[in-house]
Amino acid sequence: MPYALTITHLYPDHLNLYGDTGNLIVLRRRCQWLGIDCTVKSLTMGEVAHSGQTDLYFMGGGQDTDQVAVVNDFHQLKYEAIRADTEAGVVFLGVCGGYQLMGHTFLMGNGDETRGLGIINVSTRAPGTDVKQRCIGNLIVELDATTYAAMQTMYATPRAIPRTLVGFENHSGQTHLGDGVEPLAKTIAGFGNNGAAEYEGARYKNVFGSYMHGSLLPKNPHFADYLLWLALGRKYPETPIALAALPDTEEWAAHDYVVQRYG
Numbered sequence: 001m002p003y004a005l006t007i008t009h010l011y012p013d014h015l016n017l018y019g020d021t022g023n024l025i026v027l028r029r030r031c032q033w034l035g036i037d038c039t040v041k042s043l044t045m046g047e048v049a050h051s052g053q054t055d056l057y058f059m060g061g062g063q064d065t066d067q068v069a070v071v072n073d074f075h076q077l078k079y080e081a082i083r084a085d086t087e088a089g090v091v092f093l094g095v096c097g098g099y100q101l102m103g104h105t106f107l108m109g110n111g112d113e114t115r116g117l118g119i120i121n122v123s124t125r126a127p128g129t130d131v132k133q134r135c136i137g138n139l140i141v142e143l144d145a146t147t148y149a150a151m152q153t154m155y156a157t158p159r160a161i162p163r164t165l166v167g168f169e170n171h172s173g174q175t176h177l178g179d180g181v182e183p184l185a186k187t188i189a190g191f192g193n194n195g196a197a198e199y200e201g202a203r204y205k206n207v208f209g210s211y212m213h214g215s216l217l218p219k220n221p222h223f224a225d226y227l228l229w230l231a232l233g234r235k236y237p238e239t240p241i242a243l244a245a246l247p248d249t250e251e252w253a254a255h256d257y258v259v260q261r262y263g
């Protein structure tokens, strides 16, 4: 049976820093290579979300002002449907500003506190507008043990995959995880969630937040496959999903270069 996935890009015209849209290009292309019929839709200001119509949501990063601009629209037109989907296990990936927005509150660099989207139990504070306090640079992290173990079962034939993710961070916000939310990874190089926590990103059900721009998925093909595998597993629960291992020569070269240079 041919598989099909619908991917929804939230606010692509407002939240797209440092090439975050590259993540969508990767998901679409990998679906094509893997024989998965993939439809990518955008859902932006003024458009109503309906639950049960998307297998994977993506939301990129943005400046503080871009983040604030979408909050009311989200609560009025999208919150109930997307919250119902994520509670039911639909995959969601938010990067940097998109990750911060997914939480309950977001304190901007200018000190204003804003209500977040309330998708996961995290909150973000900004230390100030002093650029020296920004978290900027290459980020190398080690995936949490449960996620990494699950990733190793997703291919039809056994394949060695690294436990690392690599990316580039640039944020002032410091994110703290609340009850029920696990870190996505442990920080090896860079800051991640905040200067003190030594962890990067968050996971709640199939909702993932990460500070990794770069973009994230081109240099981390195992994580891209993992998101697709989770989405397929949820959509086709009767069929065990086993992905073909794509060659990914350039992708691993890019990944390994960052690990060797900054690890």
Ligand code: GLN
Binding pocket: 017, 060, 061, 062, 063, 064, 095, 096, 097, 098, 100, 170, 171, 172, 173, 174
């Ligand atoms: N505006 C947020 C911050 O600086 C997020 C920036 C981003 O998405 N890179 O903390």
